[in-house]
Amino acid sequence: xxxxxxxxxxxxxxxxxxxxxxxxxxxxxxxxxxxxxxxxxxxxxxxxxxxxxxxxxxxxxxxxxxxxxxxxxxxxxxxxxxxxxxxxxxxxxxxxxxxxxxxxxxxxxxxxxxxxxxxxxxxxxxxxxxxxxxxxxxxxxxx
Numbered sequence: 016x017x018x019x020x021x022x023x024x025x026x027x028x029x030x031x032x033x034x035x036x037x038x039x040x041x042x043x044x045x046x047x048x049x050x051x052x053x054x055x056x057x058x059x060x061x062x063x064x065x066x067x068x069x070x071x072x073x074x075x076x077x078x079x080x081x082x083x084x085x086x087x088x089x090x091x092x093x094x095x096x097x098x099x100x101x102x103x104x105x106x107x108x109x110x111x112x113x114x115x116x117x118x119x120x121x122x123x124x125x126x127x128x129x130x131x132x133x134x135x136x137x138x139x140x141x142x143x144x145x146x147x148x149x150x151x152x153x154x155x156x157x158x
Contacts, residue, residue: 057114057143058087061150068154071126080119081150085112092142096120102127103135103152126156 085091091112096105
């Protein structure tokens with residue numbers, strides 16, 4: 016009797032919890048045989064994936080918008096953008112990008128506490144294939 020009651024309590028506590036951020040689950044067409052070519056997938060295409068801020072004064076904060084377009088056949092969802100260092104942050108569209116639509120990922124580099132040549136990367140995670148794309152920025156801080 017006690018085991019039955021415990022099992023019922025456990026089952027009641029295991030209700031599916033869903034985080035609703037307005038985005039459906041991302042379908043990944045990767046299989047043991049490789050990519051599923053029949054799947055209509057989004058494709059994130061950047062005008063460029065590297066930007067050089069040039070020379071900066073110590074303490075200066077600069078930003079650049081990486082322009083992209085969804086050249087695929089399904090809605091593009093950007094789930095995150097993460098930088099290699101706390102001195103670099105990225106902002107990105109949170110809404111779906113329809114096929115043919117475009118947008119910007121804005122990367123901000125803060126040179127406080129930095130000197131010399133700096134190279135930073137931002138990893139963009141999407142529902143496209145490949146799922147991860149790296150954007151790169153550089154700057155020369157100081158003289």
